[in-house]
Amino acid sequence: MKRTAAFLPLLALLAACSGTPSQPGAPAEKSLAIATMTLPQSLDPKDANGSALPFFQAVYDTLVKREPDGTFSPMLATGWTYDAAMTELKLTLRADVTFDDGSPFDAAAVKANMERFVKGGGAQAKTLNDVKTIEVVDATHVTLKLAQPNPALLYYLSDAAGLMANPADFAKGEQLKTQPGGTGPYELDQGQTVIGTKWVFKRTAKYWGTRLPYDTVSISYFDNETAIVNGIRTKQLNAALIQDADQQIAVEGAAGVKTVKQDFDFQGILLFDRAGMVTPRLKDPAVRQGLNHAIDRQTMLDKIRQGRGQITGQVFGPATKGYLPELDTFYGFDQAKARELIKEPFELKLPRIPAIVSDALAASLQTDLAAVGVKLVWEDVDAGSAIQKIFRDRAYSGMVMNMGQSPADWVVVGELVLPGAFNMFGYSDDTVKKLLPKIQAKGEQADLQALNRHLVEDGWFLPFYRMTYLHVSDGSVTITPQDGMAVPSIYNYAPAG
């Protein structure tokens, strides 16, 4: 027993002998250690996508900057104007920006980047589909001519499509994937970076723009939030996003940890099959409305996410013009009404991706729907095969998804309403057909709200709730959430004052 008791001091001695490891964030001399669960497939702008954007923002600037509240401000473009028909966007560019090798950033570079972005076939290439031609007016002016109005274009230019790399690197094969070259505030420290594990960015000697507060920024990849939470608690990491409700609770009580909440993703069933191609009963709007009444959103939120979120019946987020607060509670939990609307029992087969559909969520939905005569059958699919079965084979009537809520209305419309990945059967109806051209041309709030209300009333989707995510820091960093992104922009971190 005495020997067992001696074990603890022995460990302490070993720890003392081994010294304190070099902690990426602890000395905090203008260094920032961020944890991420996003693995970027490359640092070439044509491969930029979603939550990997901060990796790119470190080394590339975008044409337009998206501020934390979602508004746009100048970055590489100092100004922009649309023509009356909204089919020509004129950009004025900065004249004092150079790439790492000294070559100037100019209109020709914009054209070269955008054309390569489209041809590159990356995940976001489609965002420039409406750009018909890119016309270089002079070194500091470029005009984008559109095939049709695209109200989300400025948003896209503040995102992946607006990242500007040095055209001189385009001829160097795959070099940009691991050796990025842009005009951004940092450059990749090749010596300290281990791709796939940790990317280290050091301050560029001569940056044209506002100096960011950190000399070094490292982004480390983790495949689980347990390690991230431990890293924050021991101050080995400075900042991270925690999505899992249990992990949020674990980190919130820790000494010194600062947190900021943000509602970003909504979780719900995206019903693709409104035309009844796979499940004929879904063709009837009353059946879709019945499904919406059948689920107990508040209980699901309480049990599955410990109440961390806000129930909703709409896919438009609070930052959009189309959002209507009353639609969050449009469908009350009313199983008698649901049975009345659904009338006949039927079977609904959905894919189950374990990373999205937990056991608790799967059981809860099955129970609620069974109570109104709908037999929900889960088909287990792994993340790899899911994409093929859902999107290519169109084998299911819908799927449970966690979807980011963009602040740009047209991005929401493009992702969920227009024919495409999440409207794979290309379904539409008269109301939508009437509203879309108006929204595309003018984007007026009344039309967007009318569209949103119609989608909810007609049961296009089955949203459950918006999930609260937690930005956490070890206390040394102030994190400002970014509208339209789960992860903050690289510009949104500052030493805690």
Next chain:
Amino acid sequence: MTGFVVRRVAAGAALALVISMLSYTLLSIPHIDVARQLLGQGAAQELVDAKNAALGLDRPALVQYLDWLAAAVRGDFGTSWFTSENVLRAIANRLPVTLSLMAGVTLVTALLSLLLGLWAGVRRGRVDRFVQILAVTGYALPGFLVTLVMVWLFAVELGWFPAIGYIGLEESFTGWLSTVTLPILALSVGSVAGVAQQVRGSVIDVLRQDYVRTLRARGLPPRRIILRHVLRNAAAPALSVLGMQFVGLLGGAVLVEQIFGLPGIGSMTVGYTTRGDIPIIMALVMISVIGVIVINLLVDILIGWLNPKARLR
């Protein structure tokens, strides 16, 4: 001995070839749409097809395998489809992490299990029962629980060790030691328990042998009998178990690497396999196969050295 080693190496090469073929065949069954994963759900089909062609996935599996094999023989394992990193460099960056764990666990296991096994086997009685209870407890405790408790106690609460991350041996010995100590201890709990039982059993068996009785009758000091004769004969079976555990650690390391945020090849194998990153997976398979062959060969040579009767001609 030279002939034995040459035969084992040749058999190992044949095994590696067969396993590479089987692995590639399994990976080529199109259950994962790699191009669509890379490009996203919204990508147009023509872009997905172009990506598949660029990755060479539009060709028959046999042609893909032969191309891979020809390049692999030249030492060219390509680049990762998902992170664009050079495969060999990616593995070289992560291999020291996992090797540190495997070597550390093997060392700790060998030392502790030998001590505990000998103690129990020689002393018997209450000591034996105590060691057996200890071993059964260590074996029964779920690995993830041991790991989580260790992180919580020694890293988060007491702050004796870092909770996450790895510092290379070439960077700082003390830093390296601090980052691998807890993971090694966490992994060692189960393996010490298993090997200690093996050593105990072998020691008891050897102590019952006639030659040990003869040695005692001749008046040799007990310490000398234990260390020179009993231990040497009892070590061979334990060494076989230790060798198997070393190889098995590659799988066991996954959980520990994930909880400690260690960038090793255990967690890498899981992550890249679920994505279908064939260049990385194939290289990892080859490294594992070579590792198994080398370890088994070393164990056989060591057993032969310990026990001349076991030497193969």
